[in-house]
Amino acid sequence: xxxxxxxxxxxxxxxxxxxxxxxxxxxxxxxxxxxxxxxxxxxxxxxxxxxxxxxxxxxxxxxxxxxxxxxxxxxxxxxxxxxxxxxxxxxxxxxxxxxxxxxxxxxxxxxxxxxxxxxxxxxxxxxxxxxxxxxxxxxxxxxxxxxxxxxxxxxxxxxxxxxxxxxxxxxxxxxxxxxxxxxxxxxxxxxxxxxxxxxxxxxxxxxxxxxxxxxxxxxxxxxxxxxxxxxxxxxxxxxxxxxxxxxxxxxxxxxxxxxxxxxxxxxxxxxxxxxxxxxxxxxxxxxxxxxxxxxxxxxxxxxxxxxxxxxxxxxxxxxxxxxxxxxxxxxxxxxxxxxxxxxxxxxxxxxxxxxxxxxxxxxxxxxxxxxxxxxxxxxxxxxxxxxxxxxxxxxxxxxxxxxxxxxxxxxxxxxxxxxxxxxxxxxxxxxxxxxxxxxxxxxxxxxxxxxxxxxxxxxxxxxxxxx
Numbered sequence: 001x002x003x004x005x006x007x008x009x010x011x012x013x014x015x016x017x018x019x020x021x022x023x024x025x026x027x028x029x030x031x032x033x034x035x036x037x038x039x040x041x042x043x044x045x046x047x048x049x050x051x052x053x054x055x056x057x058x059x060x061x062x063x064x065x066x067x068x069x070x071x072x073x074x075x076x077x078x079x080x081x082x083x084x085x086x087x088x089x090x091x092x093x094x095x096x097x098x099x100x101x102x103x104x105x106x107x108x109x110x111x112x113x114x115x116x117x118x119x120x121x122x123x124x125x126x127x128x129x130x131x132x133x134x135x136x137x138x139x140x141x142x143x144x145x146x147x148x149x150x151x152x153x154x155x156x157x158x159x160x161x162x163x164x165x166x167x168x169x170x171x172x173x174x175x176x177x178x179x180x181x182x183x184x185x186x187x188x189x190x191x192x193x194x195x196x197x198x199x200x201x202x203x204x205x206x207x208x209x210x211x212x213x214x215x216x217x218x219x220x221x222x223x224x225x226x227x228x229x230x231x232x233x234x235x236x237x238x239x240x241x242x243x244x245x246x247x248x249x250x251x252x253x254x255x256x257x258x259x260x261x262x263x264x265x266x267x268x269x270x271x272x273x274x275x276x277x278x279x280x281x282x283x284x285x286x287x288x289x290x291x292x293x294x295x296x297x298x299x300x301x302x303x304x305x306x307x308x309x310x311x312x313x314x315x316x317x318x319x320x321x322x323x324x325x326x327x328x329x330x331x332x333x334x335x336x337x338x339x340x341x342x343x344x345x346x347x348x349x350x351x352x353x354x355x356x357x358x359x360x361x362x363x364x365x366x367x368x369x370x371x372x373x374x375x376x377x378x379x380x381x382x383x384x385x386x387x388x389x390x391x392x393x394x395x396x397x398x399x400x401x402x403x404x405x406x407x408x409x410x411x412x413x414x415x416x417x418x419x420x421x422x423x424x425x426x427x428x429x430x431x432x433x434x435x436x437x438x439x440x441x442x443x444x445x446x447x448x449x450x451x452x453x454x455x456x457x458x459x460x461x462x463x464x465x466x467x
Contacts, residue, residue, distance in 0.1 A: 041360075042059075054349055057420050063424075063466060066464075071124070097218065116239055128240065129190050135179045135241065142177070149173055156338075157169075171241075171285050182196060198239060200243065205231070208435060211254040214263045227437040232456040245288060246427045253432075259274060272313060278295065278311070279319055290429070291428055294404055294405060297400055300387060360426075363455060371440060376403055402433055405433050
């Protein structure tokens with residue numbers, strides 16, 4: 001990409017998809033289809049669960065139970081929602097760029113934390129990562145980190161004594177080692193762990209803005225900002241380690257976007273850092289290897305392989321370090337598959353979850369995202385032609401980026417290793433679907449933002465999600 005092209009992307013305020021009545025009707029129709037999918041998944045899921053209990057969720061398609069309630073976070077969450085709906089679009093358009101990034105990060109943290117506090121500080125934040133399935137239950141078994149890593153695979157499957165709790169067994173040891181590290185520096189316990197996930201999880205919104213500005217132009221990045229703050233999946237970010245995973249993966253993509261567009265002083269350093277984060281991402285969650293679709297999309301959009309060398313060099317660091325320490329990623333993954341089918345994964349029917357998962361993702365992404373993805377899909381043919389000719393506009397690049405994330409979701413869904421809980425597990429992919437809402441017409445943006453907030457508030461106040 002030339003310097004002139006990069007400047008054009010940063011300055012552009014190109015027109016979006018024309019604001020026509022037919023387009024608005026299609027937006028509403030796509031949102032209605034998303035709502036219908038959720039309703040159908042709920043009705044069919046309830047019938048299956050009542051019949052044989054095989055879904056192993058109490059309020060399908062979500063892992064949740066009916067529990068209408070309010071809490072200390074209720075007025076805070078309502079206040080954040082009202083503020084973003086009323087002032088978010090205007091602030092996103094006018095704030096200086098760096099201040100916008102910080103504001104977006106702070107707003108996202110406020111949204112995530114306020115939703116978590118609906119359950120109260122202890123139940124909503126401090127306790128979440130200390131339950132029987134979570135990482136903090138095994139901190140004392142990592143006094144000798146080398147021995148723990150060498151013997152990590154011995155405790156994955158159910159059967160042998162001392163098998164790991166579900167989330168420890170279900171992830172590479174990078175996830176657990178993060179909380180071991182916090183404990184070692186004096187930030188032990190559920191409160192610090194929850195705060196870590198909330199603050200880092202909130203930074204993911206800023207990471208997406210950085211990537212969007214580099215790839216699609218500042219205008220579209222600013223339009224996406226309020227939707228990134230009011231993400232419905234914030235319900236499951238505070239507090240779960242998946243919010244932390246989402247941030248690490250997001251900053252990897254953002255740094256590669258900066259390197260590929262050469263909108264940073266030292267592109268090679270940014271590419272190396274991107275690779276380091278990508279490699280570590282693969283040791284936080286096995287499924288996050290699919291995030292590779294997004295770096296690939298970045299390189300395709302920018303028509304360059306320049307950052308690939310430093311990126312790959314950085315991406316090798318975590319695998320080499322963990323392998324030398326005695327942890328075998330591939331062996332662990334195969335053992336995890338065995339454990340998955342020993343437990344709920346062997347009971348939950350794929351025939352339901354292959355589409356029930358998409359209902360979960362719809363709730364996590366919100367109806368505005370569904371409508372935006374409809375517009376992105378409509379521009380896909382033109383985007384493909386633009387990529388092939390090197391003339392893709394910012395809107396077309398945005399379509400490619402969001403549809404690449406949708407491809408990652410589809411692969412995860414068809415893998416059979418995602419049956420339920422995808423409202424939480426798919427956060428790193430759903431995050432990159434959210435910018436599609438930037439394609440919605442100006443006159444409708446506040447209504448769509450309100451719809452996003454309503455989804456999160458209703459789920460958080462009517463259900464006990466366990467995360």
